[in-house]
Amino acid sequence: DGGITQSPKYLFRKEGQNVTLSCEQNLNHDAMYWYRQDPGQGLRLIYYSQIVNDFQKGDIAEGYSVSREKKESFPLTVTSAQKNPTAFYLCASKYRREAFFGQGTRLTVV
Amino acid sequence: AQTVTQSQPEMSVQEAETVTLSCTYDTSESDYYLFWYKQPPSRQMILVIRQEAYKQQNATENRFSVNFQKAAKSFSLKISDSQLGDAAMYFCAYRAQQGAQKLVFGQGTRLTINP
Numbered sequence: 221d222g223g224i225t226q227s228p229k230y231l232f233r234k235e236g237q238n239v240t241l242s243c244e245q246n247l248n249h250d251a252m253y254w255y256r257q258d259p260g261q262g263l264r265l266i267y268y269s270q271i272v273n274d275f276q277k278g279d280i281a282e283g284y285s286v287s288r289e290k291k292e293s294f295p296l297t298v299t300s301a302q303k304n305p306t307a308f309y310l311c312a313s314k315y316r317r318e319a320f321f322g323q324g325t326r327l328t329v330v
Numbered sequence: 331a332q333t334v335t336q337s338q339p340e341m342s343v344q345e346a347e348t349v350t351l352s353c354t355y356d357t358s359e360s361d362y363y364l365f366w367y368k369q370p371p372s373r374q375m376i377l378v379i380r381q382e383a384y385k386q387q388n389a390t391e392n393r394f395s396v397n398f399q400k401a402a403k404s405f406s407l408k409i410s411d412s413q414l415g416d417a418a419m420y421f422c423a424y425r426a427q428q429g430a431q432k433l434v435f436g437q438g439t440r441l442t443i444n445p
Binding site for chain 2: 251253255260261262263264265268270276278308310312314317318319321323324
């Protein structure tokens with residue numbers, strides 16, 4: 221089946237460590253996005269990519285990095301520079317008018 | 331920059347009744363899309379309804395309908411015959427038709443359905 225797969229579903233990280241969240245899609249969509257969701261808040265855009273080998277910062281890019289080497293993949297790295305990384309992370313892709321979301325990764329810093 | 335505001339953090343409604351969730355937005359664009367997304371406890375984002383700004387007719391999807399007031403920059407969601415399965419967080423979102431086309435979300439409204 222076509223869709224967006226995020227892995228892992230739950231992730232634990234020690235302070236000071238970098239961690240990479242996976243996002244894969246087999247929908248052949250050009251545009252992909254990473255959002256962060258904190259309790260009681262809406263989704264805030266971290267990074268987005270409209271085409272392979274190109275990406276732009278969103279509203280809260282500090283402490284995060286991405287790559288887009290393949291159309292299907294848009295991994296997000298949470299670096300040690302991110303001051304408060306514990307959150308729920310959602311990946312999305314877009315085709316024409318509609319966005320499709322993955323099931324999310326819950327990252328907890330311990 | 332575009333912004334989306336949902337002024338109702340929480341709403342509740344009796345099962346089978348009707349409820350309206352409010353959303354306002356700010357943009358200088360003339361062509362854009364507006365969306366309502368549902369996020370149940372599973373946290374999967376589900377598209378409920380979409381409205382194109384150039385269309386005057388309000389969008390409808392079964393029990394879900396919108397009241398789109400372009401001049402007032404208002405986009406409310408009406409849920410008729412509320413069901414227990416409608417309980418979720420609801421997010422209003424905006425996307426410009428041109429440019430980066432990134433989705434901008436409101437803060438969300440938590441909807442509770444009382445049996």
